[in-house]
Amino acid sequence: MKLKDTIHYNWYKHLFVVFLLLVCVLGSAALTEADFSEVFENADQIGIFMGRLAHPDFSYIPDILDPMVKTLKMSVVGTVIGVLFAVPFAFLATTTVTRNPVVTGIIRFFLDIIRTIPNLLLAALLVAVIGIGEATGVLTIAVFTFGMVSQLIYESIETIDYGPIEAAESVGANKVQIAVWAVAPQILAQIASYTFYAFEVNVRASTVLGYVGAGGIGVVLNSSLALLKYERVSIIILTILVVVAIVDTLSEMIRRRLA
Amino acid sequence: MISFEHVSKTYPNGVKGLKDINLTIGDGEFVSIIGLSGAGKSTLLRAVNRLIDITEGEITVNGVSVTKAGKKQLREIRRHIGMISQNFNLVKRSTVQKNVLSGRLGYYSTIKSILGLFSKEDYERTREALESVGLLDRLHTRSDELSGGQQQRVSIARTLVQQADVILADEPVASLDPITSRKILSDLQKINREMGKTILVNIHSVEMAKAFSTRIIAMKSGEVVFDGTPEELDGEALTRIYGRNILEEKEEEADET
Numbered sequence: 036m037k038l039k040d041t042i043h044y045n046w047y048k049h050l051f052v053v054f055l056l057l058v059c060v061l062g063s064a065a066l067t068e069a070d071f072s073e074v075f076e077n078a079d080q081i082g083i084f085m086g087r088l089a090h091p092d093f094s095y096i097p098d099i100l101d102p103m104v105k106t107l108k109m110s111v112v113g114t115v116i117g118v119l120f121a122v123p124f125a126f127l128a129t130t131t132v133t134r135n136p137v138v139t140g141i142i143r144f145f146l147d148i149i150r151t152i153p154n155l156l157l158a159a160l161l162v163a164v165i166g167i168g169e170a171t172g173v174l175t176i177a178v179f180t181f182g183m184v185s186q187l188i189y190e191s192i193e194t195i196d197y198g199p200i201e202a203a204e205s206v207g208a209n210k211v212q213i214a215v216w217a218v219a220p221q222i223l224a225q226i227a228s229y230t231f232y233a234f235e236v237n238v239r240a241s242t243v244l245g246y247v248g249a250g251g252i253g254v255v256l257n258s259s260l261a262l263l264k265y266e267r268v269s270i271i272i273l274t275i276l277v278v279v280a281i282v283d284t285l286s287e288m289i290r291r292r293l294a
Numbered sequence: 295m296i297s298f299e300h301v302s303k304t305y306p307n308g309v310k311g312l313k314d315i316n317l318t319i320g321d322g323e324f325v326s327i328i329g330l331s332g333a334g335k336s337t338l339l340r341a342v343n344r345l346i347d348i349t350e351g352e353i354t355v356n357g358v359s360v361t362k363a364g365k366k367q368l369r370e371i372r373r374h375i376g377m378i379s380q381n382f383n384l385v386k387r388s389t390v391q392k393n394v395l396s397g398r399l400g401y402y403s404t405i406k407s408i409l410g411l412f413s414k415e416d417y418e419r420t421r422e423a424l425e426s427v428g429l430l431d432r433l434h435t436r437s438d439e440l441s442g443g444q445q446q447r448v449s450i451a452r453t454l455v456q457q458a459d460v461i462l463a464d465e466p467v468a469s470l471d472p473i474t475s476r477k478i479l480s481d482l483q484k485i486n487r488e489m490g491k492t493i494l495v496n497i498h499s500v501e502m503a504k505a506f507s508t509r510i511i512a513m514k515s516g517e518v519v520f521d522g523t524p525e526e527l528d529g530e531a532l533t534r535i536y537g538r539n540i541l542e543e544k545e546e547e548a549d550e551t
Binding site: 196198199201202203204205206207208209211212215216217220221223224 | 343345368369370371372373375376377379381382383384385386387388392396397398399400401402404407408449452456462
């Protein structure tokens with residue numbers, strides 16, 4: 036059997052891909068002056084750090100419950116506000132509903148811009164404008180949710196069954212009536228599902244928003260790290276982990292029911 | 295009454311859907327439109343309520359021009375034209391009641407229909423319509439839990455609550471088995487005879503077209519090539535429409551077996 040009769044007949048192509056990947060990795064390492072030996076030289080530091088992290092300070096739990104609950108509250112409020120604004124914009128972002136490529140184009144451009152702003156940068160900007168606190172966190176989450184969920188919704192609007200739209204049109208319904216009676220019922224379950232998904236993402240994201248002063252558990256995490264209290268950092272991370280896991284499981288359960 | 299005057303439709307890609315169609319369809323007729331796939335049957339049907347815009351000529355329904363109607367006028371005209379299609383066009387996640395009630399949308403203001411403020415009469419109309427298609431017990435069933443034939447009957451009920459004088463049926467039985475097909479068509483026949491509604495049906499089955507309709511129109515490459523009673527549709531006419539006599543072939547097949 037010759038090599039060219041086997042599944043490896045284009046081995047040289049695969050080899051070339053491997054070569055290219057190697058060049059990319061080594062090239063970027065050289066460009067950024069990354070030195071892997073440093074990682075190993077500082078191994079003892081890692082050991083100390085990990086050692087202290089392995090001894091979480093459980094007595095600190097009562098102090099972090101309140102900020103953790105605050106973080107959850109921020110996520111809930113932010114998600115709800117974000118989704119409320121996302122729905123009408125998502126409808127306008129599809130030609131299925133607007134029948135007007137210009138309107139849809141403008142709305143989409145606007146949504147694209149919103150989405151390109153990274154979460155943390157947005158929080159930092161809003162802290163500068165509004166000030167430090169939970170309100171800023173809520174607003175950051177709302178804007179972020181708005182960008183993410185509106186895209187998810189308009190993409191699902193584009194995949195709906197067109198039949199009911201035609202039916203509504205043929206009984207003399209106007210655009211708003213078509214949106215509410217023919218489009219909305221087809222995507223309501225998905226909107227609910229996206230809302231829970233966004234909430235999941237937001238809980239995870241909002242834990243670090245405190246870093247830039249947007250309130251919640253991140254503030255405590257930041258100060259504990261700055262004070263080198265790794266035992267506290269450890270218990271904070273553990274708490275976040277548990278909460279995120281619970282939220283993820285719950286939201287996944289609900290989303291599965293909705294589907 | 296529906297009339298087509300020198301109606302032509304050229305699609306943006308240059309394909310001619312309809313070529314100089316002249317037809318008058320009287321009130322209370324049950325018209326079957328037959329012809330090969332791509333002959334222009336759907337285009338003809340959809341031009342009536344302007345789901346497709348024609349490029350030349352004029353279509354009038356009950357003396358009002360569909361072609362020249364403005365947005366508001368068009369909505370008003372569409373109220374009087376019911377439509378059912380091969381895919382039933384129901385919102386599958388919604389209940390039967392909601393789907394049927396949506397036939398009244400054209401009669402409501404935007405705000406009222408968003409809030410779901412339908413009148414008592416319209417709920418009553420919905421019940422009556424579902425009763426006449428034998429699905430009253432399914433009022434609160436989700437539409438996707440129904441069989442194909444039942445879904446099509448829901449879409450017929452929707453045109454009934456719409457109180458349309460004209461019902462356009464775009465291949466209403468193409469996705470149904472022969473027995474269910476006959477039931478659907480006899481439902482339409484009943485509506486035609488008892489309520490005097492004009493019915494236009496696109497249909498592939500020549501036998502069923504002959505059995506149920508009062509008039510048959512055949513199309514070929516965007517033109518009307520036959521227009522007459524079911525009795526007049528003989529072997530020679532069928533050969534003209536389909537290129538061969540399909541009914542006779544079927545009989546021969548039946549003889550052989």
